[in-house]
Amino acid sequence: MSTNPSASRANGAKLELREVAKAIAGRRILEPLSLVLEPGRYLLLGPNGAGKSTLLKLLAGLWRPSSGHVLYRGRDIYELDGDYRREVALLTHELGMYEELTGLQNLVLFGALYGLPRPRARAQELLERVGLRFFAHERVRAYSQGMKQRLALAKALLHRPRVLLLDEPFAGLDLRGAELLQQILEEAVSPGSLLILTTHDPERGFRIAERFLYLERGVLRAYGDRARFDAEGIRERLRGIRDVGVF
Amino acid sequence: MTATRAATKPRAPGLLRGSWLVLRKDLVYELENRETLAVLVVFSLAVAFVFAFAFDLSGAEARRFLPGLLWMTFLFASVLGFSKGAALERRGAGYLGLLLAPIPKEAIFLGKAGSAFAFLVFTQLFVTPLFLVFFGVKVGSGEFGLLALIFLLGSVGLAAVGTLLAQICQVARSGDVLLSLGYFPLVVPVLIAATQLSSAVLTTQSLGEGPWLQLLLAFDLIYSTAGWLLFRYLVEE
Structure with missing residues (x-):
């Protein structure tokens, strides 16, 4: 893969939202949103109920938009179907694995579902990387919350996704786990990849991300780089101190 | 997608795989936990004992009642199976992992219906001999073959309906209530046809002359097709 930023951008994991909206049971969760996400690392911010998790699920192809289209490299993700899902990984509050199976069994199963040629070897490699090698044969239900989070990260990285969507990845991790996650993400996100993560801790998020998106009540209120984040007063807004104008 | 990307990204499994x-x-x-099977064995033994002691049947009378009792047991055992299966998917939200995987959505329906079918066949293999012994009914090889055919056809309908409803319950997060409420009325045609056919086999050693086989086949087809077509819609909405 090229390390030239412009070449990476041209061939990279680009997502485009065209008037994407989502309503659930008649309630609008996400207002029509048009946006181009070039390869890079984004921090998705917003208060609870802003629509962050909904947006990530729409981008992952887990939920179909009520209206509009999500395009991956110019093609609708629902047309691409499995070809898109093997490029994307979503880490959510829910584990997305089987608690009654062992950590290794889970990763081997999902490795096979992603069509990896040697799922067991890849599973063992990732268990080692996230510090769970000695717990590989234990059932996931016996794992602590932090261990589950590490396992979920290992599962997300199994198929070397180019679009990595992480919903509160630091939740449940201790300091060491958080540092490890940050280190793993640095390694895993290659130049042409797209990473979007949500967090309630912008400082920690900006150690990984270069740009931010700020959602409020289902509307994208602001986006840009770190300087814009400071200029728009997003931190204060997240603390409920001041409003951000709609642009 | 470039050739390089195609070479580095393995092909995702197709429908069958x-x-x-x-x-x-x-x-x-x-096989590792035997959670559902243990519940099933205890449930089946209890039902067989209760029925055997409650209805002191023998001979032709036993042959007349046995199909209804058998299918009632299969029905309740299948609800137990679906509830357990749904609970397995809920704990840890394993179904989310399946939905994110690059396999066709229909493969999830087919795989889950397949495991429900396997569970039902195991139930039938365990329950039927138990009932035959308790009610003193002997079946010949011809009857056995016909009964096996009916049991398999009946299981297709039950598995298709149960798998679809279990998925609706996952989406609606309604627990097992919706599963039971929707399942019983929907499987009535399958149950009636399968019971009538089983009864015909045990009393006349044939499939009988009624429309029951066609009805059973028709509902198997309707439910399997509906499950196949609706599953993708349900999981994506």
Whole structure:
């Protein structure tokens, strides 16, 4: 893969939202949103109920938009179907694995579902990387919350996704786990990849991300780089101190 | 997608391989835990004892009542199976992992219906001899073959309906209430046809002359097709 930023951008994991909206049971969760996400690392911010998790699920192809289209490299993700899902990984509050199976069994199963040629070897490699090698044969239900989070990260990285969507990845991790996650993400996100993560801790998020998106009540209120984040007063807004104008 | 990307990204499993992986996951879980099978064995033994002592039947009378009792047991055992299966998917939200995997969505339906079907066949293999012994009914090889055919056809309908409803319950997060409420009325045609056919086999050693076989086949087809077509819509909405 090229390390030239412009070449990476041209061939990279680009997502485009065209008037994407989502309503659930008649309630609008996400207002029509048009946006181009070039390869890079984004921090998705917003208060609870802003629509962050909904947006990530729409981008992952887990939920179909009520209206509009999500395009991956110019093609609708629902047309691409499995070809898109093997490029994307979503880490959510829910584990997305089987608690009654062992950590290794889970990763081997999902490795096979992603069509990896040697799922067991890849599973063992990732268990080692996230510090769970000695717990590989234990059932996931016996794992602590932090261990589950590490396992979920290992599962997300199994198929070397180019679009990595992480919903509160630091939740449940201790300091060491958080540092490890940050280190793993640095390694895993290659130049042409797209990473979007949500967090309630912008400082920690900006150690990984270069740009931010700020959602409020289902509307994208602001986006840009770190300087814009400071200029728009997003931190204060997240603390409920001041409003951000709609642009 | 460039050639380089195609070479580095492995091909995702297709429909059959994807279905087999989903089915195998359920079988591995069950063989290691025997959670559902243990519940099923205890339930079946209890039902067989209760029926055997409550209805002191023998001879032709036993042959007349046996199909209804058998299918009632299969029905309740299948609800137990679906509830357990749904609970397995809920704990840890394993179904989310399946939905994110690049296999066709239909493969998930096929794999889950396959594991429900396997569970039903196991139930029938365990329950039927138990009932035959308790009610003193002997069946010949011809009757056995016809009964096996009916049991398999009946299981197709039950598995298709149950798998679809279990998925609706996952989406609606309604627990098992919706599963039971929707399942019983929907499987009535399958149950009636399968019971009538089983009864015909045990009393006349044939499938009888009524429309029951056609009805059973028709509902198997309707429910399997509906499950196949609706599953993708349900999981994506």
